[in-house]
Amino acid sequence: MRFSISATAELVAHPMTDPLILVIDDEPQIRRAVRNTLEPLVGRVLDAESGRNGVNLAASARPALIVLDLGLRDMDGGRVCREIRTWCNVPIIVLSARHSDSEKVALLDAGADDYVTKPFSPDELRARVRAQLRRAALVGSADASAVIEVDGLRIDLAARTVRREGDPIRLTPTEWDLLRALVSRAGRTLTHAQLFRAVWGSSNGDPQAYLRVHVANLRRKIERDAVRPRLIVTEPGVGYSFSSST
Amino acid sequence: MRRLLPERWWLWLVWGAALALNTVILLSLRGRLDKAHFALAYLLVVLVGSASGGQRLGLSLAVLAFFCFNFFLLPPYHTLFVAEPLDWLVLLAFLVTAAVAAHLLARARSEAAQAGALRELDRFKDTLLASVSHDLRTPLTTIKAVANAISQEGDDRARVIETEADRLNAFVGDLLDLSRIQGGVLPVQAELIAAEDLLGVAIRQVSASFGERELRTHLAGDASLLVGRFDFLHALRVLVNLLENAHKYSPLSEPIELSVNRTDWELLFEVADRGPGIAPAERERIWEPFYRPGDAPSGVDGTGLGLAIARRLAMAQNGSLQYQPRSGGGSVFVFYVPAASNDELDAISL
Numbered sequence: 376m377r378f379s380i381s382a383t384a385e386l387v388a389h390p391m392t393d394p395l396i397l398v399i400d401d402e403p404q405i406r407r408a409v410r411n412t413l414e415p416l417v418g419r420v421l422d423a424e425s426g427r428n429g430v431n432l433a434a435s436a437r438p439a440l441i442v443l444d445l446g447l448r449d450m451d452g453g454r455v456c457r458e459i460r461t462w463c464n465v466p467i468i469v470l471s472a473r474h475s476d477s478e479k480v481a482l483l484d485a486g487a488d489d490y491v492t493k494p495f496s497p498d499e500l501r502a503r504v505r506a507q508l509r510r511a512a513l514v515g516s517a518d519a520s521a522v523i524e525v526d527g528l529r530i531d532l533a534a535r536t537v538r539r540e541g542d543p544i545r546l547t548p549t550e551w552d553l554l555r556a557l558v559s560r561a562g563r564t565l566t567h568a569q570l571f572r573a574v575w576g577s578s579n580g581d582p583q584a585y586l587r588v589h590v591a592n593l594r595r596k597i598e599r600d601a602v603r604p605r606l607i608v609t610e611p612g613v614g615y616s617f618s619s620s621t
Numbered sequence: 622m623r624r625l626l627p628e629r630w631w632l633w634l635v636w637g638a639a640l641a642l643n644t645v646i647l648l649s650l651r652g653r654l655d656k657a658h659f660a661l662a663y664l665l666v667v668l669v670g671s672a673s674g675g676q677r678l679g680l681s682l683a684v685l686a687f688f689c690f691n692f693f694l695l696p697p698y699h700t701l702f703v704a705e706p707l708d709w710l711v712l713l714a715f716l717v718t719a720a721v722a723a724h725l726l727a728r729a730r731s732e733a734a735q736a737g738a739l740r741e742l743d744r745f746k747d748t749l750l751a752s753v754s755h756d757l758r759t760p761l762t763t764i765k766a767v768a769n770a771i772s773q774e775g776d777d778r779a780r781v782i783e784t785e786a787d788r789l790n791a792f793v794g795d796l797l798d799l800s801r802i803q804g805g806v807l808p809v810q811a812e813l814i815a816a817e818d819l820l821g822v823a824i825r826q827v828s829a830s831f832g833e834r835e836l837r838t839h840l841a842g843d844a845s846l847l848v849g850r851f852d853f854l855h856a857l858r859v860l861v862n863l864l865e866n867a868h869k870y871s872p873l874s875e876p877i878e879l880s881v882n883r884t885d886w887e888l889l890f891e892v893a894d895r896g897p898g899i900a901p902a903e904r905e906r907i908w909e910p911f912y913r914p915g916d917a918p919s920g921v922d923g924t925g926l927g928l929a930i931a932r933r934l935a936m937a938q939n940g941s942l943q944y945q946p947r948s949g950g951g952s953v954f955v956f957y958v959p960a961a962s963n964d965e966l967d968a969i970s971l
Binding site for chain 1: 815
């Protein structure tokens with residue numbers, strides 16, 4: 376993969392017009408599969424066969440999104456994430472095998488944005504990539520305002536109010552903190568530990584035992600059907616995410 | 622040469638010398654020591670020799686010690702004749718003690734070695750499982766992605782490849798899970814969980830395979846009281862397996878009912894279908910791995926591991942899984958888990 380300095384500069388200037396995706400994976404077949412899956416979606420897909428090269432390419436090519444495999448031989452996936460996070464906020468989607476929920480959690484805590492389980496369906500990977508690109512485009516734009524409207528729900532972060540079709544919904548302080556944490560990072564999976572920190576200020580303690588129950592109570596107030604939730608999505612074994620594209 | 626001499630023959634030399642030295646020392650103290658002192662000193666040599674050189678060395682030392690004891694230290698000296706009949710008893714007791722001790726030591730050593738080998742085997746199994754799961758999933762991912770790309774171009778056969786890759790993946794997952802559960806290496810993380818949370822994910826996971834099938838849900842009473850203490854992922858697996866079974870074995874026109882109740886101690890998740898039900902003679906066998914009903918409708922595929930895994934997972938989190946015939950025809954599978962206590966429920970509303 377060769378491209379000139381000027382092309383790089385242009386990518387930085389207009390990341391959305393020609394998004395570049397970086398795939399970090401040491402299995403050539405997976406790299407090819409991911410490339411085939413994502414190429415119709417974006418202009419170009421770069422790949423790196425090791426964590427070290429991936430980190431270097433992330434710095435030099437400034438991709439709009441990174442797909443990172445957990446099973447790298449040369450570097451721990453969490454380290455790749457943390458190194459990239461020291462200088463940029465590019466969305467990172469992790470590929471992992473099913474047996475490693477704890478690994479996924481560690482990676483999300485290390486700054487990854489989302490994960491896809493192997494063997495993944497190409498449609499699912501494309502959908503996740505699209506969602507992350509869209510979310511990244513919104514961040515920093517004037518649209519990231521304090522009022523979110525979704526599925527008949529109007530959440531005003533500044534005024535601390537939630538209304539469904541105009542009717543106010545009463546939330547407890549804990550439920551409000553949970554909702555704010557989820558909404559302000561909509562589209563991202565928040566691990567249980569990240570939610571504890573956002574709501575109770577520390578990642579440990581007695582209240583964490585009740586996190587799941589508080590989420591259930593919040594759902595009962597804001598979802599149309601708490602058994603078939605559309606806004607707060609449970610990511611089994613990992614955490615919760617708020618879906619703003621319902 | 623190697624066959625004539627025992628392995629580590631030098632150990633035999635060392636311990637033979639130690640025995641001789643012991644005898645010389647005891648000989649010089651013969652007048653001031655008692656028979657019990659002699660016996661104990663020899664026993665010490667036999668035991669330590671046996672510990673370092675094995676059972677055969679231990680037994681040989683015991684016999685040698687027996688003769689030295691008799692020849693040099695029991696009157697009349699320098700004969701194998703024993704004057705005092707009670708001294709025979711001392712000698713015999715010494716010989717038996719030494720032999721038994723050498724034998725026990727050898728057994729303890731071999732058991733320790735076996736335990737070490739078992740631990741090694743266990744570690745090997747874990748690595749094997751992890752690598753099988755990784756090495757099988759990597760090619761499956763590629764197969765799936767390529768098949769998907771081809772099917773986008775309109776080739777229906779590629780869709781079959783994709784479906785079969787999914788099936789293979791599910792089978793690999795089931796086998797790995799069962800072997801983990803059987804091996805007792807399954808971590809269980811019990812947490813307070815609202816029934817709705819579990820139901821929501823289970824419904825989402827089966828929605829693709831259910832398609833047009835109607836799934837009715839019913840929560841008994843106040844939903845905020847339907848809170849249990851169990852492992853989310855394991856319970857999800859149980860519920861999804863039950864729902865998919867119900868879907869596979871009952872006519873598509875009949876809705877499947879999923880309801881949650883609570884007693885003082887337990888939450889009950891019930892999955893009810895209008896399938897053929899299970900004959901009384903088969904009701905215990907359905908929990909065995911690889912069980913498939915004899916009259917399974919054609920086209921029903923599966924590994925035969927779903928219920929076996931589900932029941933073991935239910936039990937691993939202090940719950941249980943039971944079958945009941947459904948009145949009016951069909952089956953009800955009831956999955957029990959411990960309910961949250963009143964104290965825990967009170968703490969939440971604070």
